[in-house]
Amino acid sequence: MKPTIPKGMRDFSPVDMTRRNFILNAICQVYRQHGYRQIETPAMENLSVLEGKYGAEGDTLLYRVLNSGKLPEGPAKIHDLSEKGLRYDLTVPFARYVVMHRNEITFPFKRYQVQPVWRADRPQKGRYREFYQCDADVIGSDSLLNEVEMVQMITEVFTALDIRTELRVNNRKVLAGLAEKLDIPDRFMELTIGLDKLEKAGLEKVMDEWRSRGIPSEALAKLEELLANSRPAGEPGGHLTEFLRGSEPGEKGIGEVQSVLDLSGREGNASLKFDLTLARGLNYYTGMIFEVKCTEKDSQFGGSLLGGGRYDDLTGVFGLPGVSGVGISFGVDRIHDVMTGLGKFDNRAPGTVTRVMFVNFGEAEAGQALGMADRMRLAGIATEVYPDAAKVKKQMSYADANAIPFVALLGSEEIKSGNVKVKDMRSGEQEDMTVQALIEKIRKDGET
């Protein structure tokens, strides 16, 4: 039998893991510094929790898990066959968690969560069927300061990771106001989907699509003029504000965007921009929405590295209405791909944590080495003893391949003298010293 893994899923080798952990550490450290606390939820949720939360498209991308036990005979509906599904994101399971644990939670509740999610999508560049999300949400507070905090955390993370990005923000209320003022409130979906495509497809094609979908020409004319006057701004701008005057959600949305822009510092690697064409497909968002794209010249990856936004009533369907939340979700795998493509790992994320390896010269010597290794570890130094009395050449090669910086040789000569011979694998220099001196040496080396 030839081993294979399912389409869109991947193995993670040691190098990949150190890199992913490097990214995860950077993100989670920022989350913790802002007071977020970690939770986990199960890989599977009941389908009733997942279905209908991600739009019609989302339901088709859900992995449904076949019921165990005997399957019904004859024609069966999907719910006779499956009542559980793999989680599609971390936000909906979180909303479910909040409702189920409402009596133990003190609001506002700030949590972070790092777990894989699954989508039955067609894989392509930067799109996998299994991938990690790294979410932070605060629920039970409608203060805009939470949005500001999201912006700050995003900036801190991309600064720490040393990737230049653009953080685009918009507000669903602005979009709702736009539909209202264009007199097409019932065409909100078509409007936003078109806006979202503008950057990729261009104005002309999008206009054609709107036209063919039956959006009135008066609305399109107004829209065209508005877009021509306000698109590349980075701030809401006078035209848009003027246009939305008189629409309650529109004015409110503009106010929120302005506050977030005003309150967020603009230092760092995520340049903050208002973008009217940012829509976000997930239909539970109701207020501010966020998206991050890489702006490094050498990276041709166009997908988003982060998404997020405010949802006013995600918990409502589970029986807890009126609890508002905001959250963001880092796409760890995409960040990993971008950083690898840019060579950002070349001088970071070491391959091993082992600092020193003892060469094995045979049973008696290895016994001594075992004792010394124990002392090393008690002193907080990650230490290995090579398991076989193989040729020294092979043992050295192992240390080299695993980027272990020091090799300790403890053979009969050294045992006699009470020292170990220590080789620095980077310089090739070696000298005899006591175990205590070795501990000092490695400690000093770790500081530089």
Added chain:
RNA sequence: GUGAUUGUAGCUCAGUCGGUUAGAGCGUCAGAUUGUGGAUCUGAAGGUCGCGGGUUCGAAUCCCGUCUUUCACCCCA
């Protein structure tokens, strides 16, 4: 789901018009060196040519199907 595209050694790739025994580089392992990695030299292992079917005297090569890869649409992290 729609339309393209890819598949030959662990990796990157050659392989002519269909022709007999499918190659290279890198990597791996062993030796040159019985206590010293990276460099060099020598040698070895490693292939159902993605899988199934068809055409043919003969298929890695041509045809069909299928799976997989990558890409676009769609949607998204």
